[in-house]
């Protein structure tokens with residue numbers, strides 16, 4: 001018999017939770033004790049089943065514990081859990097790189113492995129700086145990113161981050177990154193006019209390109225900023241601008257990749273090929289952490305010519321066989337079960353729902369692919385707004401886990417969520433928002 005009380009007391013005494021005000025939390029709240037996770041649901045210790053509205057921070061693109069992924073992991077565990085990639089290769093890492101290269105945008109066929117979305121970004125940042133240093137432009141060391149950007153937790157990724165609240169505590173230690181206006185617009189909706197945002201970035205790149213190594217963007221959706229969406233035309237225009245001024249374009253597909261927007265990659269919607277692409281989260285379907293930074297032979301070529309010119313970077317778990325075996329199986333499931341094609345019908349349901357949701361409390365409802373976002377009116381808009389947590393509690397009582405982003409309620413469920421479960425999730429969103437009056 002599971003002793004829920006001793007789990008909670010150990011947690012309360014020792015676990016420091018992410019993005020959590022621990023003092024308030026320990027005094028007034030208790031975490032949900034989850035005992036099982038299957039498909040679009042997870043189950044609490046008391047037997048309550050909850051629909052996972054955000055696929056566990058967007059990783060669970062194929063549903064929890066997909067039987068094929070679990071089987072691939074078990075089979076690999078029996079053969080080999082880990083060896084380093086230092087002068088060594090193995091079947092999972094080698095074949096995964098080939099299979100990934102087959103589905104990434106044209107020309108992106110060189111795969112550098114790491115552990116999670118943040119390290120995929122960290123590798124891209126270092127790659128960009130070293131690339132320019134070794135192609136005769138050592139002054140190109142600064143970065144451009146969007147206001148509201150989120151690229152992860154390491155200091156490099158934090159430096160790129162454009163959410164003031166997350167960046168502020170580390171302002172004294174982050175590196176030089178120019179944050180340009182987001183094409184998504186202040187109200188979080190898909191701004192009809194992205195031209196002003198483009199003019200702003202064009203002014204910076206034209207004036208300062210000699211010191212700029214790369215521009216880093218989340219393609220079409222700024223996730224952590226509150227699911228802010230922007231048009232493909234902006235990304236296309238940025239691609240041309242970067243090419244013209246020898247600024248590398250790094251596209252962060254950690255959230256948008258693996259079909260989230262209805263195409264394999266977010267940048268496919270803009271028909272843009274970046275210089276460097278970062279993938280994580282759905283890459284291993286929420287089973288085990290792993291990531292990749294994918295680039296071209298042109299970028300790799302800058303690292304030729306001697307040991308000191310090698311890319312001086314590598315994590316202990318680079319190319320981990322368990323992660324790689326799971327990531328290969330993810331790609332096999334995508335191929336064999338038509339996961340990306342299956343998004344269209346579900347995406348249409350989410351979009352229809354967002355368009356018909358007309359409530360005075362909803363400031364903006366928007367959708368793209370397997371994302372639906374509902375921005376509520378609130379005086380204290382932003383990540384710390386409490387209104388979203390009121391909806392969260394209403395949703396829990398109705399059978400869904402809908403962790404908000406401040407005043408933005410959103411869903412980003414598994415891509416293969418059964419239609420009936422999706423319909424139920426959307427109904428819970430509506431009822432939970434309505435319950436606020």
Ligand SMILES: Cc1ncc(COP(=O)(O)O)c(C=O)c1O
Pocket residue numbers: 116117118119121150151152153218223224252253254255280281
């Ligand atoms: C766009 C984007 N990039 C990077 C990251 C960081 O990924 P991880 O949490 O795996 O380090 C996230 C995390 O949410 C993200 O949304």
